[in-house]
Amino acid sequence: MEMEGNWTLLTSFVLVGFTEDPLLQIFFFVLFLISYTLTLTGNLGLMTLIYMDSRLHTPMYFFVGSLSFLDIWYSSVYTPRILSDCVSKNKVISLAGCAAQFFFSAGLAYSECFLLAVMAYDRYVAICKPLLYATAMPKKLCIQMVIGSFVAGFANAVMHTGNTFRLRFCGSNIINHYFCDAPPLVKMACDDTQVYELILATVIGCNVLATTMLILGSYVGIVAAIVRIHSAAGRHKAFSTCSAHLLSVSLFYGSILFMYSRPSSQHTPNWDKANALFYTVLNPLVNPLIYSLRNKDVKDAFKKVLGRVIVTK
Known part of the structure; x- marks a missing residue:
């Protein structure tokens, strides 16, 4: 801790996690270890x-x-720390460590927003312009779009992290959460946070609005194209190619918007932790299932690879 005027500024924090009960900590360790695996x-x-x-x-x-x-990488920002805190009595995280976790958390979250928007555009081109799909989405463009998603995501993370850690933190260093997130950090700030919250809402709002509009615009075009398909089988096939993406978008955007669209006065630790689990742990866990369980191409590829393994043995 450092002294500044009448304040004792914090240079480290203690992450409470989910529980301080030793038996429950073992339960959560096993649960999150299975989830991460x-x-x-x-x-x-x-x-x-x-x-x-x-x-x-x-x-x-x-x-x-x-x-x-x-x-x-997104799940790796959170789960190893959760596992460590479940078995360790030392739950201290330095100010620099907190800022690093915050930065990568924000960068990957913003990147996922942009990547999901890119995936919506890809589905729009595939369904609305199938004859031009190969020429409209060449490999070079796809690579550029993915790289662009990461660059835009981490550029926003620089602003988000800089805006948060320009604040001075004082008082209790206990963070009632399992990672360094904006809502609990804001409550520990010594400074007036009105400007901070305005900038935070603007940055998140602009990015979420831009990506949401691209996703909605893509799906308006997709729905219009599906309605024009005469056969029921054709409509079902077209819709099935989008259903996985829609479910992934709903889970990710729903939890993010619920967390950050509310003012800080309405945040409670237990609700914040429960809600954050959706986009930090659950979403990375279920995404592979979403994109494979109902996907014939992926299931056929799995059977083909499994067949090769059995033949080799």
């Missing part, structure tokens, strides 16, 4: 399938693989 296995498995099967070498699956890559 399944997340890594599912996303790495999906990336491997896409790489190994030439039928999956399309823009759609390139973006799905990029999302799996992002989700591996």
Whole structure:
């Protein structure tokens, strides 16, 4: 801690996590260890399938693989720290460590927003302009769009992190959360946070609005195209290619908007932790399932790879 005037400024924090009960900590350790193992296995498995099967070498699956890559790193920002805190009595995180976790958390969250918007545009081109799909979505453009999503995401994270950690923190250093997030940090600020909250709302609002408008615009075009399809089988096939993306968008955007669209006075620790689990732990876990369980191409690729393994043995 450092003294500044009448304030004692904080240079480290203590993350409370989910519980201080030793037995419950063991339960949460096992639960999150299983969750993290399944997340890594599912996303790495999906990336491997896409790489190994030439039928999956399309823009759609390139973006799905990029999302799996992002989700591996996204879950890795939170879960290893949760596991460590469940078995360690030392739950201290330095101010620099808190800022680093905050930066990567924000960067990957913003990147996922942009990547999901790019994936919506890809579905729009595939359904509304199928004859031009190959020329409209060349490999070089797909790579540029993914890189652009990460660049835009981390550029916003620089602003988000700089805006947050220009605040001075004082008083109790206990963060009633399992990671360094904006709502609990704002409550610890010594400074007036009105300007901070205005900038935060503007940055998040502009990014979410821009990506949401692109997603909604893409799906308006998709729905209009599906309505014009005469056969029920054709409409079902067109809709099934979008259903996984729609579910992924709903889970991610729903939890993010619920968390950050409310004023800080309405945030309670238990609700914040429960809501944050959706986009920090649950979303990376279920995304591989969403994009594979009802996807015939992925299931066929899995059977093909499994057949190769059995024949080799």
